[in-house]
Amino acid sequence: MHEIRPVILCGGSGTRLWPLSRSGFPKQFLCFTGQESLFQQAVTRLNDIGTPELSMLPPLVVTNEAHRFLAFEQLREAGFRESSALLEPSGRNTAPALTLAALAACEEGQDPVLVVMPADHAVTDTDAFIASMREAIRHAVLGKIIIFGVLPTRPETGYGYIEVGTQQEARNGVFSVRRFVEKPDAATAERYLSHGGYYWNAGIFVLRASVWLQALAHFRPDILQACERAWAARTSDMETTHRFIRPGQNEFAAVPAESIDYSVMEHCPGSSFSLGMVPLDAGWSDLGAWDAVWDVLPKDDAGNAQVGDVVSYNTRNTMVHASSRLVSLVGVNNLVVIETPDAVLVADRSHSQAVKQVVDLLSQGGREEHQLHRKVHRPWGWYDSIDEGGRFKVKRIQVQPQASLSLQKHHHRAEHWIVVKGTAEVTCGEVVTLLSENQSTYIPLGQVHRLRNPGKIPLELIEVQSGSYLGEDDIVRLEDSYGRSP
Numbered sequence: 001m002h003e004i005r006p007v008i009l010c011g012g013s014g015t016r017l018w019p020l021s022r023s024g025f026p027k028q029f030l031c032f033t034g035q036e037s038l039f040q041q042a043v044t045r046l047n048d049i050g051t052p053e054l055s056m057l058p059p060l061v062v063t064n065e066a067h068r069f070l071a072f073e074q075l076r077e078a079g080f081r082e083s084s085a086l087l088e089p090s091g092r093n094t095a096p097a098l099t100l101a102a103l104a105a106c107e108e109g110q111d112p113v114l115v116v117m118p119a120d121h122a123v124t125d126t127d128a129f130i131a132s133m134r135e136a137i138r139h140a141v142l143g144k145i146i147i148f149g150v151l152p153t154r155p156e157t158g159y160g161y162i163e164v165g166t167q168q169e170a171r172n173g174v175f176s177v178r179r180f181v182e183k184p185d186a187a188t189a190e191r192y193l194s195h196g197g198y199y200w201n202a203g204i205f206v207l208r209a210s211v212w213l214q215a216l217a218h219f220r221p222d223i224l225q226a227c228e229r230a231w232a233a234r235t236s237d238m239e240t241t242h243r244f245i246r247p248g249q250n251e252f253a254a255v256p257a258e259s260i261d262y263s264v265m266e267h268c269p270g271s272s273f274s275l276g277m278v279p280l281d282a283g284w285s286d287l288g289a290w291d292a293v294w295d296v297l298p299k300d301d302a303g304n305a306q307v308g309d310v311v312s313y314n315t316r317n318t319m320v321h322a323s324s325r326l327v328s329l330v331g332v333n334n335l336v337v338i339e340t341p342d343a344v345l346v347a348d349r350s351h352s353q354a355v356k357q358v359v360d361l362l363s364q365g366g367r368e369e370h371q372l373h374r375k376v377h378r379p380w381g382w383y384d385s386i387d388e389g390g391r392f393k394v395k396r397i398q399v400q401p402q403a404s405l406s407l408q409k410h411h412h413r414a415e416h417w418i419v420v421k422g423t424a425e426v427t428c429g430e431v432v433t434l435l436s437e438n439q440s441t442y443i444p445l446g447q448v449h450r451l452r453n454p455g456k457i458p459l460e461l462i463e464v465q466s467g468s469y470l471g472e473d474d475i476v477r478l479e480d481s482y483g484r485s486p
Contacts, residue, residue: 002141003055003112005209006046007101009094010039010063010071010119015359015370016289016352019343020321024372028120029070032293032307039071039119040078045126046115047080049133057112060104061085061119062097069379069482072242083242089249095263096255099216099227100247102209113140114212116205116260122296124283135173136206136278145215145273146174146206147265148280149199155189158288158353160201160261164277174276180266202280205260212264215273220263226255237483244483290336290352294319308339319349342374379482380405381458393470397451399424399459404452407479413467415443417451422459425452448478 014027021027028039036044043059050056059080063071065087075083086100098116105112115133123129136146149162160183165176180201184192192198216224233248268275285292297305297319304315308322312329320327324341336352338345347355362370375384380403387394399405399422407427417426418440426433426441427450434454435441443449445467453459477484 001053001055002137003057003110004049004137005057005101005105005112005114006043006059007098007114007116008039008042008046008059008061008119009097009116010061010067011088011091011097012118012120014120014287015356017287017293018355018359018370019340019345020323020338022369022371022373024066025070025377026067026120027287028118029067029074032122032287033297036078037074038122038287040074041123042117042119042121043075043080044078045123045129046117046133048126049115049130049137051134054134054137058082058084060101062088062101064088064091068244070377075242085242085244087244087246089247089252092252092255092257094260095216095220095223095258096227096230096252098205098212098260099224100231100245102212103227103231104245105209106213111208111210113137114205114207114209116207118203118286120287121202121204122283122285122287124296126282128282129280129284132278132280132282133206139172139174139276139278140206140208140211143208143211143274144174145211145265145268145275147177147275147277148202148204149175149277150202150280150284152189152193152198152200155186155193156200157183157186157189159183159286161192162199162201162277164197164199166197174278177269177275177277179269180261199277199279201261202284203260203286204280205265211273215264215268218271218273219267220256220258223256223258223263226251230255288353289355290319290338290347291349294336294349317349340373343369378405379403379484381453383463388470391466391468391470393465395463395465397461397463399451399453399461401453401456401458404481405450406475406477406481406484407448407450409446409448409476409478410467410474411446411476412469412474413465414445415449416464416466417441417443418462418464420460420462422453422457423455424459424461425454426450427452 010028013023014021017027029037031037047056061071063085068085068087140146161181163178169176230247230251233251234245236245285296287293294305299305303317306320309326310320310322314331315329316333318335320337322339327339334349336347336349359370375382381398381400384396386396419435419437424435428443429447
């Protein structure tokens, strides 16, 4: 019996998929196909690898404080009742993330095989993925480092490449790795495609925890030592059946930022560490831009991929995603049209990689649309800013059963709350009141208050804010159930 620990790298902001993906709700938590998010699909796929010989341990998610409750809520929805999360205080790339995961695995007294993959990739053939993964695990249990390569279908310049040995040199379905090649220019990518022997680097790794730590100690001892210091300074806490592990903040900030490939994998060919590549023919895509999303979505006879309320006429090879209203197209070709309640993107499909530049412009201009959707998810539920003017803002708020907002006050605004569904427990100063549907209350400026849902169904209310400043940073938290800073 071999123990397998899924390690899901759940960082990144997916800025090239704006406006659907934003830093506050990045692409790994979005549903592009079916009813599950990319993150949920990734965790479920890995869990399906289990056999009588392969024991699947609960997933270890590497994410950050801002996304931890999003991740665990989606794990709960997917049926995972037990899991752990490593919460990175800051982004240090993938090598430190894997190192912390390996340290956590070894501390438990075992040396499981780590199956490491990003949370934001798409796979259309799950059976083929599972077959390739089981083959990779079979070699990893013997101490081999396995990476996955995807046979190129086009001269892609947005992926890194792996040059492998010949088919005759391959052993038991595993190719030797000659070298890693960075993202090439178009002419070089064309040459790779015509020459053969080159695969796209899928960024998926299978290896024992101890093997990763040994390789890192050999090639980048500075990263290992810095991660060990951050791990020694860690704290942890439980939220029901989910465990949060926080490495030391100052110690982790001193960890060199480096990728798994740069720190270890690229140095393995010709070394004492055994590195092999397993081909992955499973409809893989990293969904790096809207044209990649168009590739994996079902299309009509005219090549249009349409999600939501869409009507098109004389339109071809176009990607349309409507979130909140009817979108109509007439006589256009090769476009990306993405509609959300607060932003619309229209782009030439061949230029979809440049969407990141729009996000950069929004950030430079101090616009919030690159960070948050109109509907913002919180550990206790969500709020949707449905209207605002010079001195007022209107929100629709939903609070999950038994959840509560922080005990807080505001320096610049007062609030009116009207309950439209469920029961609200309102703390206003020293007074605690229960409100039911169609009842309301008023929170004066500067008053300490809290909203809680004591019921068994979601609480919904309309909040009307009024005052001189209505920004989200006008919240003074005095007490919080979710560990958020005052």
